[in-house]
Structures are given as structure tokens and as C-alpha cells.
Amino acid sequence: MTKNKLFLFAVLVIFTSGSVCAAAKKAGPAAVLPGFTAEDMPYDAGEAVLLRWPVNPAAAAGTAYEIYVSSLEAGGWVKVTEFDAAAKTGADIGLPFWAWNGTKDEHAVKVELNNLFGNFPPGAVFTCKAAVLEKGALKAESLPATIAPQGNWFRLDRLNNLIALLGLITVFFWAVSHAKRKGLFIRRIAGLDAIDEAIGRATEMGKPIFYVPGIGSMSSISTIASAFILGEVSKKVAQYDSHIKVPHYDPVVMTVCKEVVKQSYLEAGRPDSYRDDINHFVSADQFSYAASVDGMISREKPAACFYMGHFMAESLLLAEVGATSGAIQIAGTDVEHQLPFFFTACDYTLIGEELYAAGAYLSKEPMLLSALKVQDLGKLVVMVSVFFGMILVSLGAKFGWDGLVRVVMDLFKGY
Amino acid sequence: MEFFTHSWAMLAGQLAHGWVWFCGLFVVTESWMIAGGWVATGLTIFLFSFLYKDNPFFKVAEHLYLGAGMGWLFQVSVTNVWIPKIWEPVSKGELLVIIPSVLGLSLLTQFVPKISWISRYGFTFMMGYGAGLAIPAGLSTDFISQIGGTIKPFSMLATMSPWAIFNSLVVACGAICVLFYFFFSVEHKGHLKKVSNVGIYFLMIYFGAAFGNTVMARFSLLYGRFDDVYTYSGAKYFYASQIILLGMVVYFLVRWFTGKDKKELDAEETAG
Numbered sequence: 001m002t003k004n005k006l007f008l009f010a011v012l013v014i015f016t017s018g019s020v021c022a023a024a025k026k027a028g029p030a031a032v033l034p035g036f037t038a039e040d041m042p043y044d045a046g047e048a049v050l051l052r053w054p055v056n057p058a059a060a061a062g063t064a065y066e067i068y069v070s071s072l073e074a075g076g077w078v079k080v081t082e083f084d085a086a087a088k089t090g091a092d093i094g095l096p097f098w099a100w101n102g103t104k105d106e107h108a109v110k111v112e113l114n115n116l117f118g119n120f121p122p123g124a125v126f127t128c129k130a131a132v133l134e135k136g137a138l139k140a141e142s143l144p145a146t147i148a149p150q151g152n153w154f155r156l157d158r159l160n161n162l163i164a165l166l167g168l169i170t171v172f173f174w175a176v177s178h179a180k181r182k183g184l185f186i187r188r189i190a191g192l193d194a195i196d197e198a199i200g201r202a203t204e205m206g207k208p209i210f211y212v213p214g215i216g217s218m219s220s221i222s223t224i225a226s227a228f229i230l231g232e233v234s235k236k237v238a239q240y241d242s243h244i245k246v247p248h249y250d251p252v253v254m255t256v257c258k259e260v261v262k263q264s265y266l267e268a269g270r271p272d273s274y275r276d277d278i279n280h281f282v283s284a285d286q287f288s289y290a291a292s293v294d295g296m297i298s299r300e301k302p303a304a305c306f307y308m309g310h311f312m313a314e315s316l317l318l319a320e321v322g323a324t325s326g327a328i329q330i331a332g333t334d335v336e337h338q339l340p341f342f343f344t345a346c347d348y349t350l351i352g353e354e355l356y357a358a359g360a361y362l363s364k365e366p367m368l369l370s371a372l373k374v375q376d377l378g379k380l381v382v383m384v385s386v387f388f389g390m391i392l393v394s395l396g397a398k399f400g401w402d403g404l405v406r407v408v409m410d411l412f413k414g415y
Numbered sequence: 416m417e418f419f420t421h422s423w424a425m426l427a428g429q430l431a432h433g434w435v436w437f438c439g440l441f442v443v444t445e446s447w448m449i450a451g452g453w454v455a456t457g458l459t460i461f462l463f464s465f466l467y468k469d470n471p472f473f474k475v476a477e478h479l480y481l482g483a484g485m486g487w488l489f490q491v492s493v494t495n496v497w498i499p500k501i502w503e504p505v506s507k508g509e510l511l512v513i514i515p516s517v518l519g520l521s522l523l524t525q526f527v528p529k530i531s532w533i534s535r536y537g538f539t540f541m542m543g544y545g546a547g548l549a550i551p552a553g554l555s556t557d558f559i560s561q562i563g564g565t566i567k568p569f570s571m572l573a574t575m576s577p578w579a580i581f582n583s584l585v586v587a588c589g590a591i592c593v594l595f596y597f598f599f600s601v602e603h604k605g606h607l608k609k610v611s612n613v614g615i616y617f618l619m620i621y622f623g624a625a626f627g628n629t630v631m632a633r634f635s636l637l638y639g640r641f642d643d644v645y646t647y648s649g650a651k652y653f654y655a656s657q658i659i660l661l662g663m664v665v666y667f668l669v670r671w672f673t674g675k676d677k678k679e680l681d682a683e684e685t686a687g
Binding site: 158160161164165168184185186187188189218219221251252255256282283284285287288289291292294295298299313336337338339340341343344351352353354357361372373376378379380381382383385386387389390393394396397398400405408409412413414415 | 462465469473474476477480481483484485487488522525534538541542545548549550551553554555556558559560561562563565566567569570571572573587590591594595597598599600601602603618621622623625626628629633
């Protein structure tokens with residue numbers, strides 16, 4: 001009997017404590033998170049919003065925040081992220097100091113809406129809220145904030161890029177005027193001095209010259225540089241009354257090169273020697289092109305081969321066959337991982353920047369010389385900036401001058 | 416009337432039957448697999464025969480490759496560019512795509528000398544668009560980001576190990592010396608020559624590593640070809656690899672013994 005009473009009492013205790021706990025869990029609505037705002041993310045294309053609210057210094061250990069966003073079209077809340085109360089402050093937003101003044105006193109969260117809702121129309125409205133969790137339990141919740149993100153025309157965060165560009169343009173114009181008045185010095189580049197020798201050899205032997213402009217498109221810088229070199233090479237070919245063949249991979253490059261070669265023959269005073277088939281299309285498929293040009297080189301046995309431009313895996317296929325056929329070979333590319341193959345199979349190789357410099361070096365045109373000078377200035381700026389930047393950042397890190405480190409790092413931040 | 420209807424029905428039936436037969440040709444059967452093996456191993460050996468010397472087998476493979484490559488690119492242009500980028504948007508009434516299409520078509524006027532000037536509009540647009548796209552991106556990635564990337568490790572100096580500091584210094588020193596090698600405005604002599612030489616050492620170390628890496632990748636391609644040649648040398652493929660190889664060896668031997676090779680060589684030397 002006593003056992004039964006004890007059992008009944010125990011059951012009653014369990015039920016009562018269960019309902020008390022449930023009541024405690026449902027204890028009224030959660031508190032409101034103060035100061036929560038949603039803003040348009042500055043200096044973007046209108047695809048993100050910025051959520052800000054003050055840091056709570058009294059937050060207990062284990063406090064976390066959850067961010068939710070809702071779109072009017074999709075409806076319902078989408079959980080964006082969850083993070084510890086000490087994380088994601090205003091100092092963590094990746095904007096430079098001149099475009100953003102966030103501090104560690106506030107939380108700031110950038111929400112990329114296009115990642116959550118895909119492409120949305122301009123003016124679309126989104127609602128955001130933040131929830132405060134303490135050891136997993138909801139402690140407080142912000143009032144929903146509504147925002148319609150907008151794109152910005154000017155990106156203040158890229159101001160350093162703009163200033164660098166304007167600086168380079170200014171120096172370029174100064175260099176053009178200086179080059180026209182006094183000329184500009186360029187150091188000797190061995191590979192380019194050999195061009196005359198190669199063309200002379202082809203003329204003496206009565207054999208053709210192959211000029212391979214690579215497989216780059218016209219937007220590739222190395223292809224543009226190659227077109228400049230082709231102009232100078234074909235001018236010399238026209239003067240010596242030699243033969244040049246330019247097999248092409250890209251029809252657009254071929255059209256540009258046709259104009260370049262035609263112009264060179266005109267400038268050399270030999271328009272009668274110009275033939276339309278100097279530039280000819282081979283294939284727009286990489287290895288078909290390589291196989292075909294290899295076939296041409298092995299059959300026609302040219303006296304000189306030039307490989308200038310953008311090359312990939314076909315570099316060794318071409319240079320190897322040229323070397324076997326006994327041609328003097330000069331190559332140049334800015335594709336670093338193909339350069340070793342040209343080194344092994346060619347007589348002279350222009351490395352990266354030397355290819356860009358070649359057009360100016362050969363033509364001595366003030367405009368091209370100025371472009372080269374601006375490139376040199378850019379290199380000087382990089383060298384000096386790396387040297388002093390390294391010292392300043394090291395000092396800043398050593399003595400805890402965070403402001404100095406941030407200023408230096410922001411100045412050299414690309415986007 | 417009934418006669419004509421019957422005749423048309425007969426004709427349609429025959430055409431349908433013919434079409435089914437034609438499509439059946441492209442169903443992958445055992446015979447097709449064997450034929451494919453012969454073509455694959457044949458073309459591989461034909462192309463490798465260039466290592467011996469230029470020959471008709473290589474020429475066959477070369478021209479086939481060229482034609483197949485262009486045919487493939489043509490259908491890629493039609494199915495991946497023309498249909499989805501032009502035909503479908505225009506069919507849906509998105510007429511703005513006509514503007515870039517016309518600019519693209521203007522390039523074709525190069526084939527007609529009298530109106531070839533029209534192509535300049537297309538080229539001008541391409542050059543302008545390319546420069547506008549490339550210059551800001553290049554300035555950011557090739558210039559500013561490079562400086563930032565080189566000095567960034569030093570911002571964590573307080574927590575860096577001596578080895579990590581040494582590593583970062585080597586990177587910074589390498590960047591400065593290699594850049595100096597490409598500095599064209601001063602003659603490289605005296606102390607400057609030494610800096611430039613250090614830059615060359617850095618470059619050569621990189622090129623050596625790149626060379627080894629690429630050669631290993633090429634070897635894996637070579638293994639793939641050898642694997643195919645070995646696979647098709649089995650009885651299942653009627654010893655395709657051996658028969659083709661043997662045929663080519665016989666051809667070269669016959670030419671050698673009949674003296675045709677020597678005549679060709681003499682002709683080449685005379686022309687050279």
C-alpha cells in the first residue's frame with residue numbers, strides 16, 4: 001500500500017516538474033536586441049546588405065548570434081550564419097580605412113543576398129533579424145529590419161587603384177613628351193639583337209622565315225606584343241626581300257596581323273612584295289594547329305623560326321621540330337611554365353617582360369618607349385613599396401602599432 | 416486518288432525504314448568498337464612516326480586531325496554560341512543581342528575588300544572592351560595585390576617562427592631581384608649586375624621546377640597512349656597495333672631498298 005502511494009507521489013512529482021519546466025521554457029516573448037539596423041552595403045553592385053548592432057560587453061560566455069533574412073517573394077526566414085559573440089565586429093569588414101570606420105564596439109555582418117536568393121530584381125525588399133542565443137537557448141531577438149539593397153556607381157574602396165592608374169597615366173604622358181624631345185634609354189636585350197641575324201641568315205639561304213604568333217586571342221597582352229614584333233620583323237623581311245610565313249590559330253589575330261604586315265611592307269617601300277597569303281589560317285584547335293605547323297616546318301625547312309606570343313603545351317612540339325630542321329630560333333612568351341621548353345629548344349628566348357619590351361626596343365617609337373618607361377616605373381614602385389612596406393609592417397607588428405599595419409596593408413590591397 | 420495515297424504511304428514507309436537502318440549504323444556494336452580501336456591505334460602510331468621522319472602516314476593523320484578539329488570547333492560554335500547566345504534570345508524577343516551579333520558579323524566583311532572597313536567597328540569595340548576590362552583588373556592583380564601579398568606575412572611577425580620569417584624574406588628578396596632583372600631603364604653593370612644575377616638564379620630555379628613538373632605531366636599523357644596501343648594489340652582487336660606497325664615498317668623498308676628515300680633526300684638537299 002505504502003509502495004503504491006510512493007509510486008503515485010513520484011509520478012505526480014515528475015508530471016509537475018515537467019509542466020513547470022515547460023512553463024519556464026515558454027516564459028513570455030524573448031527580449032529585444034537593441035540597436036539592430038540593416039543598411040545597404042556600401043560600394044557594391046547592390047547584392048549585399050550590412051547588419052550592425054552594438055557589442056554587448058556583459059554578454060555571458062557561450063553567447064552566440066544567429067542571422068536570418070527573408071525575401072518578400074520567397075517568404076519564410078533563411079538562416080544566414082551563426083557566430084560567437086566575440087566574432088564579426090566592425091573591424092572585420094574587409095573595407096579600407098578611407099571607406100569604412102567600423103570599430104570593435106559594434107557587430108557588423110555582410111550578407112550576400114545573391115548567394116541566398118540568386119539573382120533578384122533591383123529594388124527587391126528583404127527583411128533581416130538577429131537572434132541572441134545563450135548556450136543554445138533563445139535569449140533575445142531583434143526587431144525585423146527592412147532594406148532594399150542598391151548598387152553604387154563609385155567604389156570608394158578602390159580609390160587606391162584609381163590613384164595608381166591616374167599616376168601611371170600622368171607619367172605616361174610625361175614620358176611621351178620626354179621621348180619625343182630627348183629620346184629614352186633602353187638597355188641591350190640579346191634576344192632582340194639576334195632578330196637581324198636570323199633574317200639575314202634566311203635571306204642568304206633563300207629560305208622562308210616562320211613567325212608563329214601563338215594561340216592567344218587579341219586580348220592577350222603577349223599577342224599584342226607579338227603583333228608589334230611581327231611589324232618590325234616583316235619590315236626587315238620586306239627590306240631584305242626575304243619570305244615570311246605567319247600561320248595562325250585565331251582568325252581575329254590573323255586579321256590584325258594582316259594589317260600589321262601590310263603596313264610594314266608599305267613602310268619599307270615594298271608594297272609590291274606583299275602577298276595576302278603571308279598570314280594564313282591553320283586551325284583553331286590547339287594540337288591540330290601544332291601538328292600542322294610542325295608539318296610545314298619539317299617540309300619547308302625554314303632558316304629562322306620566331307615563336308612570339310602566348311603558348312601552351314604546343315611550345316615544345318613546335319620548337320623541337322624547328323630545332324630538328326636546323327632553323328635559328330628565337331622565342332618569347334609570358335607563360336612562365338612554357339619558357340623552360342623554349343630555353344631548351346631555341347637559340348634565344350625572351351622572358352615575359354622582355355617580350356613586351358621588344359616592340360619598343362625594335363621600333364624606337366616614342367609611344368612604345370614611353371609605355372616601356374611606365375612599366376619600368378611600375379616595377380620601381382613595386383620594388384620600393386615591397387622594401388619599405390616590409391620594414392613598416394614588421395615594425396608595426398613588432399611594436400603592436402595596429403593602425404600603421406592596417407594603413408600599409410589597406411594601401412596595397414587589390415580587389 | 417487512293418493509288419497516290421498508297422504510293423506516298425509506301426514511300427514514307429521506305430524512308431522511315433531507311434532512316435532506322437541509317438541510325439542503326441551509329442549504334443555502338445562490337446564491330447564498331449574494333450574499328451574504333453584500329454583507328455585510335457593507327458592514328459597514334461601514324462603521328463608517332465614523325466619521330467622517324469616526315470612520311471605519308473603522318474600527313475594522313477595530320478590532315479585528318481586538322482579537319483576533325485575544325486569540324487568539331489564548328490559544331491561547338493553552333494551549339495554553344497550561335498544557338499544559346501543568339502538564336503534562342505532572339506526567338507524569345509531579346510533583341511539587344513542583335514547589336515553584338517552585328518558587331519561580330521562585321522568582322523566577316525574582311526573577306527570583301529570593298530567593304531572591309533566595316534570590320535573596324537567590330538575590332539574597335541573588341542579592343543576597347545578588352546582594354547577597359549584588362550587594365551583595372553591587371554592593375555589590381557598584377558601590381559597592387561603583388562605588393563600586398565609580398566608584405567602581408569610580415570604583419571604577423573610577432574607570431575612567426577624564424578623559419579617562416581626567413582621564408583618571407585626570401586620571397587621578398589626574390590620579388591625585388593627578379594623585378595630588377597626586367598628593369599630596362601638602366602644598364603646592368605657593377606652592383607646592379609649582381610642584383611640582376613640573383614634575379615636570374617631565382618628565375619632559373621623556378622623554370623627548373625616548372626620543367627620537371629610539366630615533363631612529368633607529359634609522361635602521364637604518353638603512358639595513356641602506350642596503354643591504348645597495348646590494349647588494341649590484343650586478339651580481341653585482331654592485333655591492330657602489331658599489324659599497323661608491321662605495315663609501316665614494311666613500307667619504310669621497301670622505300671629504303673628501292674632507293675626512293677635517297678632520291679627524296681637528294682632532292683631536298685638540292686632545294687636547300
